[in-house]
Amino acid sequence: MVSAKVSRGTAAGAALLSLCAVLAPAHSAVAAPEARSGERQGAGAAEPTAPDPVALRAALKAALANGAPGAMARIDDRGSVLRQAEGIGDRGTGRAMSADDRFRIGSVSKTFSTVVLLQLVDEGRLALDTPVNSYLPGLVDPRITVRHLLSHRTGLYDYTNDMFAATVPGFESVRNRVFGYRELLDLSLAKPPTVTPGTTYSYSNTNFVVAGMLIEKLTGTDVGTAYQRRIIDPLDLDDTYYVHPSTAVPGRHIKGYLRPDEAGAPLVDSTRQTVSWAQSAGAVISSGRDLNTFLSALLRGELTSAGSLAEMRTWTPVNSTQGYGLGLRRRDLSCGVSVYGHTGTVQGYYTFAFASGDGKRAITAVANTSNNGTVLNTLPRTLEATFCAAPPAAGAGAVTGARAAVPEPSERYEDMAPGRALRR
Numbered sequence: 001m002v003s004a005k006v007s008r009g010t011a012a013g014a015a016l017l018s019l020c021a022v023l024a025p026a027h028s029a030v031a032a033p034e035a036r037s038g039e040r041q042g043a044g045a046a047e048p049t050a051p052d053p054v055a056l057r058a059a060l061k062a063a064l065a066n067g068a069p070g071a072m073a074r075i076d077d078r079g080s081v082l083r084q085a086e087g088i089g090d091r092g093t094g095r096a097m098s099a100d101d102r103f104r105i106g107s108v109s110k111t112f113s114t115v116v117l118l119q120l121v122d123e124g125r126l127a128l129d130t131p132v133n134s135y136l137p138g139l140v141d142p143r144i145t146v147r148h149l150l151s152h153r154t155g156l157y158d159y160t161n162d163m164f165a166a167t168v169p170g171f172e173s174v175r176n177r178v179f180g181y182r183e184l185l186d187l188s189l190a191k192p193p194t195v196t197p198g199t200t201y202s203y204s205n206t207n208f209v210v211a212g213m214l215i216e217k218l219t220g221t222d223v224g225t226a227y228q229r230r231i232i233d234p235l236d237l238d239d240t241y242y243v244h245p246s247t248a249v250p251g252r253h254i255k256g257y258l259r260p261d262e263a264g265a266p267l268v269d270s271t272r273q274t275v276s277w278a279q280s281a282g283a284v285i286s287s288g289r290d291l292n293t294f295l296s297a298l299l300r301g302e303l304t305s306a307g308s309l310a311e312m313r314t315w316t317p318v319n320s321t322q323g324y325g326l327g328l329r330r331r332d333l334s335c336g337v338s339v340y341g342h343t344g345t346v347q348g349y350y351t352f353a354f355a356s357g358d359g360k361r362a363i364t365a366v367a368n369t370s371n372n373g374t375v376l377n378t379l380p381r382t383l384e385a386t387f388c389a390a391p392p393a394a395g396a397g398a399v400t401g402a403r404a405a406v407p408e409p410s411e412r413y414e415d416m417a418p419g420r421a422l423r424r
């Protein structure tokens with residue numbers, strides 16, 4: 001087992017070469033389970049090549065060039081570790097970005113919530129195709145099932161569309177607020193449904209607010225305790241916290257800088273907040289090490305039964321290169337490899353956390369800004385650099401072709417509602 005640490009500004013040529021040699025053996029890709037009828041199955045069959053540290057660093061630098069104070073990535077591959085960090089993690093002190101520091105993971109929290117619920121399925125306490133109202137009487141449209149929640153097919157309106165229509169005023173109005181789940185749900189129910197339950201993908205934080213309500217109802221504890229007992233403690237995730245409604249990120253952490261809507265306005269330090277507007281949809285704090293450990297364990301089948309993992313990996317189409325399973329995203333990369341994980345956006349932090357289908361290689365990448373679609377669009381390049389580096393013999397043309405893949409329009413804005421999408 002070899003561990004290579006590659007950090008800011010090191011002359012890392014030799015270390016990188018030896019790391020590449022360590023990472024080079026091909027993965028045996030795990031075939032994804034059958035998709036539901038009419039749903040596109042991920043490519044998934046191609047084998048990842050060795051990561052390309054040069055392309056990875058270029059992706060991080062691109063995030064900085066587009067306005068992020070800093071960016072970092074950590075790749076874990078069967079005991080080998082590659083860390084890269086560029087720029088600033090704390091503008092107040094001038095401290096450099098670090099791939100070891102904690103940060104707000106946003107919607108990667110949805111995968112945590114899903115794992116808890118699927119463990120409850122495994123224990124026979126919850127059924128995916130049962131209406132939510134069987135567990136929480138009268139709560140939502142009676143046609144909405146647990147599976148619809150976790151695959152974003154309920155039609156429950158995303159209340160954050162309105163909450164953050166004006167980015168900084170919206171954020172400041174909730175920065176110190178403490179919401180009850182019911183309050184957040186009521187914001188959603190005040191609006192008409194977006195789709196008929198069970199039909200198409202329509203991303204909404206509301207779905208995972210209801211997931212949090214289910215966790216609390218079925219476990220008799222708050223979601224933080226459920227995460228702790230079922231995921232954080234068993235996996236020894238020492239950097240992972242759910243501190244809601246406290247506002248501080250514990251220990252060494254990356255500070256988050258929210259970009260205002262007004263061109264040229266200074267970034268807002270958005271690190272301290274309750275994240276009460278998201279809770280079970282997005283309030284977990286973690287690190288690259290812990291997210292890689294978590295996703296690897298999940299995909300290796302260490303957190304749920306094989307049947308539940310197969311349910312998580314049954315895809316509703318998002319677009320031609322992405323699917324949403326249960327609390328899990330699939331992204332099909334330019335080289336035919338599919339990766340599995342989640343993206344996250346909370347004010348000041350963009351996160352990408354994805355692993356190969358067999359869980360053997362995982363990457364977490366973070367940029368410490370948000371409300372900046374151009375920075376967001378640099379992060380898919382970290383996945384390409386991690387799983388799709390062209391083999392040395394392929395020649396420069398092939399390398400350029402693989403890395404120059406332009407995201408399709410629907411991918412540029414991830415799941416931002418049209419009113420929130422940034423086009424600059």
Ligand code: REX
Pocket residue numbers: 105106107108160164165166167168170205258278281282342343344345346347348349370371372414415416420
């Ligand atoms: C809220 C607004 C973004 C952020 C949001 N975050 O819905 C959830 C999440 C928890 O992580 N979703 C991502 C704000 C997309 C996911 O599931 O992958 N934007 C910002 C605005 C826009 O205020 N006016 O960019 O920080």
